[in-house]
Amino acid sequence: MKKMLAAVFHKDEKSGGEIKLEEVDIPQIKKGDHVLIEVKASSICGTDLKILKGGHPATDNTILGHEFVGVVKEIGENIIDLKIGDKIVVDPNEKCGYCINCRRGLSNLCEYMALGTTFGIFQNGGFAKYCVLPRNALFKLPDSIDMIAASLIEPLSCAVHCHNIADVKESDNVVIIGAGPMGLIIESVIRKHPIKKLISIEIDQWRGQKALELGADHWINPKTQDVKQEIQNITNGQGANVIIDAVGIADTFEMATKIWAPGARLICFGQDSRAEAIIKPNDIVRYQRKIMGSYIGYAEDFLDAIELISNKVIDIDKLITTTLPLEKLISTGFNQKLNQNYTIIMIEHLQNIQEKQ
Numbered sequence: 001m002k003k004m005l006a007a008v009f010h011k012d013e014k015s016g017g018e019i020k021l022e023e024v025d026i027p028q029i030k031k032g033d034h035v036l037i038e039v040k041a042s043s044i045c046g047t048d049l050k051i052l053k054g055g056h057p058a059t060d061n062t063i064l065g066h067e068f069v070g071v072v073k074e075i076g077e078n079i080i081d082l083k084i085g086d087k088i089v090v091d092p093n094e095k096c097g098y099c100i101n102c103r104r105g106l107s108n109l110c111e112y113m114a115l116g117t118t119f120g121i122f123q124n125g126g127f128a129k130y131c132v133l134p135r136n137a138l139f140k141l142p143d144s145i146d147m148i149a150a151s152l153i154e155p156l157s158c159a160v161h162c163h164n165i166a167d168v169k170e171s172d173n174v175v176i177i178g179a180g181p182m183g184l185i186i187e188s189v190i191r192k193h194p195i196k197k198l199i200s201i202e203i204d205q206w207r208g209q210k211a212l213e214l215g216a217d218h219w220i221n222p223k224t225q226d227v228k229q230e231i232q233n234i235t236n237g238q239g240a241n242v243i244i245d246a247v248g249i250a251d252t253f254e255m256a257t258k259i260w261a262p263g264a265r266l267i268c269f270g271q272d273s274r275a276e277a278i279i280k281p282n283d284i285v286r287y288q289r290k291i292m293g294s295y296i297g298y299a300e301d302f303l304d305a306i307e308l309i310s311n312k313v314i315d316i317d318k319l320i321t322t323t324l325p326l327e328k329l330i331s332t333g334f335n336q337k338l339n340q341n342y343t344i345i346m347i348e349h350l351q352n353i354q355e356k357q
């Protein structure tokens with residue numbers, strides 16, 4: 001059987017585990033709706049790092065990589081709308097379409113997905129030369145799209161979803177807490193909308209500068225500045241009308257509730273299942289504020305993200321700091337991400353990998 005190089009996760013209940021480059025069998029189509037993809041680019045996500053740190057339910061012995069694009073190499077007998085060579089992007093969270101949440105229009109909360117089915121986390125994903133996926137998990141891309149930029153369609157779709165939930169208006173002062181990869185991608189989407197002021201809150205110097213580079217009007221560093229006072233100054237005493245918490249710990253949630261204007265919308269985006277925060281219900285009632293969650297996205301958010309990248313509306317390239325071949329995924333990619341405090345979005349360029357017989 002033909003072999004390929006793949007980055008396989010080996011779980012260790014105590015330490016989290018490690019990721020190893022291994023030669024594995026090239027996957028084969030087993031069902032009529034399956035498609036064999038030749039992966040062209042995958043990006044390293046913060047979730048990949050969390051998996052290795054432990055406490056994540058990811059499946060042992062799985063090929064990681066859930067933000068990826070490729071071309072169609074082979075199709076199952078039931079596929080009628082894809083042909084060999086078509087460019088595709090993967091939605092790693094396959095939806096069932098029939099659970100109560102799917103049928104109520106909340107496909108991002110699909111019950112099947114909640115069982116732990118994500119490609120690249122619970123089932124084999126894109127840190128490999130090939131991957132077999134159901135048609136359901138694929139979106140066709142325009143031929144002209146740049147595949148490196150396209151590998152960020154999945155995280156961009158989550159940012160589009162967040163932007164839709166935030167429902168920003170021209171008169172809004174918008175604050176984004178956290179300028180990690182997702183905070184910055186959300187910033188890039190919101191920046192396209194006419195708003196009053198866009199303010200980034202970030203403790204890391206490099207990330208804060210990056211937020212300014214991408215178009216934030218102000219960057220506040222909570223380590224050295226009084227966040228509440230700064231927001232008061234910038235917004236002429238109004239406060240923030242929209243706050244996106246792209247971190248999701250108790251501190252950032254509580255920070256948001258100190259800077260919100262009357263009538264503000266607080267969108268919780270960053271996730272930490274251990275976080276517990278204190279809030280005064282009366283601060284919500286008396287000033288008619290809203291607290292909302294934004295979790296991954298709908299299929300239509302994927303379609304919007306594809307348009308934003310293919311029409312180059314969002315300059316996603318500015319967020320990409322390194323591209324590497326799969327061989328260097330661990331030695332350079334993961335180590336660089338793990339050892340540096342900075343925002344780095346790695347894109348693995350997989351075209352050079354030689355297929356072994």
Ligand SMILES: [Zn+2]
Nearest residue numbers: 045046047067
């Ligand atoms: Zn991700």
Ligand SMILES: [Zn+2]
Nearest residue numbers: 096099102110
């Ligand atoms: Zn469902």
